[in-house]
Amino acid sequence: MFKDIFRKTKYVTISSVPAPRRLAPEASPETVMIRKELPDGLWVKCPKCGEVLFTKDLEKNAKVCTKCSYHFRISARERLELLVDEGTFTEWDNDLQTVDVLEFPGYSEKLAEAREKAQMPEGALTGRGVIEGVPVVLAFNEGAFMMGSMGSVVGEKFTRAIERAIELRLPVIIFSTSGGARMQEGILSLYQMAKTSAALTRLAESSLLYISVLTDPTFGGVTASYASLGDILIAEPGALIGFTGPRVIKQTIRQELPPGAQTAEFNQEHGLIDLVVERSQMRSLLGRLLRYHQEGAGYGSAVRI
């Protein structure tokens, strides 16, 4: 098979922190709320259509409501598992640790809570994996870690991942889920936007593909940096994507956003993203796009997708 040419037969897996297998959908605030009503955790109520779903069915369906296709929020590791060819992921830089450099009130406690809640040392997961036979550099925000906000560690991990993609001549896919720059690290967080964007400048100069996938929610400094800079921008259905959050818009200028504003579909209508893609279709679409952009695929040479 043609695609086997690009499939590596040997993979090195570094055992850093073992991937926590989350059986219950703890990352999703909606489901946490619902679980109070349905304490046994066997059932989950869809926040969109109200259908009561068997948790196991929901998980089998990649946490997409079997009735209305509502996409529940999922963790970075869950996403990773849905995407990569089994056993192909090598995690990078899992040992970067956050420093409360501003000694910001309450930050240390928030970090401890976030680590517990997300079962991750910080709000980013990066590494190298294979999607449908094509090697790729992957980076994810973890929404359960302080709203997926970007501080020094997240910025550094993403930047390193992009730089390594340049060295390895691999495409990059970043999955964004973030409230924006992390205020507890002040100006350092703000400049992570510039740092990650600068790395993407170099990736583009190297003619390497960057696909940005925007998931619910993506806002603020993340929208205003790497999330908007993909050669291809893809969003999950219904994901809220914008620069300023609806609550802040209301507080600041007392403007109430019309229904449906800032959804993936709204962004697509306004020409801001290329595709709105169901979670179940994501892996196959990314696989196809990656094959379109494989090295040597330029100048009309044939590619089998």
Add this chain to the structure above:
Amino acid sequence: MAQPLEFEKPLLELEQKILELQKFSAEKGIDLSVEITTLEHKAVVLKKNIYGRLQPWQKVQIARHSERPNFYDYVQLLFEDFIEMRGDRLFADDRAIVGGVALFKGVPVTVIAQVKGKDTKENLQRNFGMPHPEGYRKALRLMEQAEKFHRPILTFIDTPGAACDLAAEERGQGEAIARCLVAMAGYHVPIISTVLGEGGSGGALALGVGNVVLMLEHTFYSVIAPESCASILWKDPSKAQEAATALKFTAEDCLRLGVADEIVKEPLGGAHKDVHRAGEELACVLEKHLSRLRGEAPEVLQQKRYDKLRAIGIFRQEIEVRDVSLQ
């Protein structure tokens, strides 16, 4: 006379008293020179005490002062000539960002600046210095020209933040800012970014990817407005003063954290007390950096800018030692 800020009041009262004594002495022909001199000494000490150790919130007040000089106040002091160029060629001309070509000490430069209004009418025109996507796209268009014609870029930051309304969302505020970041990181010309007043989050950063980042003495550069920070953290926007301290966003803090490269001294009490002196000082610092940067090769300029950004961020990395025997 500038509107007094709360913490300036004791000083102004003292100065008023001195004026009264001088007037009284002149009218009645009584010699009060000893008393006046004593008070004047007191005023000097008080001035240094007040302005010498301004608290973060007090700096915010000075940076946002209604009479704080804006870009147009500096234009004549900095440039021999300035030709403004307008519009993004896509949608509109945003008055919150102005740009054009200018002569700085005889050198053609591209200038991009965020501008707040001086009064309500002008503020409405300029959306209080909060740019929409078309503003950032105009900036980008002009910066692309600078790169094309090998002209240094001088940007001037003064914004509470990027516009936050439905129109901005519809036209891709995030993308517009992100494009500026990515473009500036790739340019081969010298870029100097100067914070003139407020450096409000992503909206400010869009013009902040310089080889050199300068901050005027009484400015702040922050990931979030102190009011918003207070309302998120403590559900109370009136705790903005505490947030201002927690965010560590003054020029000194930014210098210490490796974001700012130099602090430009302001006249005692702030740039609005003496805009000429503030302008002269700024011109002097800009010239120093620009002449140095103009001596660098294009690739070096790009590389050094990358290195500067690359170094921003503080974290710890421990080399993991795994105990193999346990496995």
